[in-house]
Amino acid sequence: MANTPHLALADVTTSGDGTNTTKYRFAADEGNSVESVLLPSLEAASVSTQVGCRMGCRFCGVGESPRVLRNLHAHEIVAQVLAMQTSANTGIESSPPSIRNLFYFGMGEPLANFDNVLGSMEQFHRMGIERFAVASCGLVPMFPQLAKIPLAIRLFVSLHAPNNRLRSELMPINRQYPIEALLEGILEYRRSSFLGQPVYVNYVMLRGINDSPDAMMELGRLLEDYRTDVIVLLKLFNRIDTLPLRGTSRRQIRRCVRVLESCGVCCHYTESYGRDINAGGGQLTPGSPFTAGEEGKRGQ
Ligand code: SF4
Secondary structure (H helix, E strand, O other): OOOOOOOEEEEEEEOOOOOOOOOEEOOOOOEEEEEEEEHHHHHHHHOOEEEEEEEOOOOOOHHOOOOOOEEOOOHHHHHHHHHHHHHHHHHHOOOOOOOOOOEOHHHHHOHHHHHHHHHHHHHHHOOOOEEEEEEEEEOOHHHHHHOOOOOEEEEEEEOOEEEHHHHHHHHHHHHHOOOHHHHHHHHHHHHOOOOOOOOOEEEEEEEOOOOHHHHHHHHHHHHHHHHHOEEEEEOOOOOOOOOOOOOOOOOHHHHHHHHHHHOOOOOOEOOOOHHHHHHOOOOOOHHHHHHHHOOOOEEE
């Protein structure tokens, strides 16, 4: 069908960080691009779900110029993984990748494109992929729909602040669905989802903004009643050239982990693979219409 939107593989880059993390850039039909990441060490692929994103998160290159050109169709989400597998047969990769985990961590808010995400998930499942992870900025009304899917889906939710004032500054969605609603949604998801496992709470560490010991204590108090329902991931911020933000040092992040642990909160420090090729968390780029030729970067 001539008018069926499709993605064309435009570029493949492999990291030199020892993990063989590989970034795939696809030209979308509007002349924009989306990116996906193959993570061989995790037997995982991370896919994009939208061309652009309208959520406007302040720490994200995509969110810097908030707009969404369109949702990706289910077949375009699947095509990102098929291209990873096909490229192995064309000599770009040395052997076919093993993909057992599918992450919806790429560009866009997956729950704002729910039907296509669900359609792609069903296709991936038919392809033998059994484990899924979905990252959301906090589109709370969609959590129950995600919970109804009878597949092994881990939910990752962006928090990034210990209070509504700061979270609203960083993430406009907080004005619609503030922290109280978010935590209630997390609780419901944990209770009703197929896996019934704790929800991962992403917290990107921004120097001088959300990373003080006081902020960690406030976060610990906030999560006091949710300690068995969430696992906090304190994340190293991958610098974005177009944004005036700096990341917290690794040393300070480790201190913050200890503060949260002293509050009884399960907490881990995480870093991205493929940072050297801008494939890490927060580093995928939507292409020139958003970033005027600069490397824009996104993050959940
Ligand atoms: S962080 Fe995610 S939800 Fe927020 S603007 Fe970027 S892509 Fe959209």
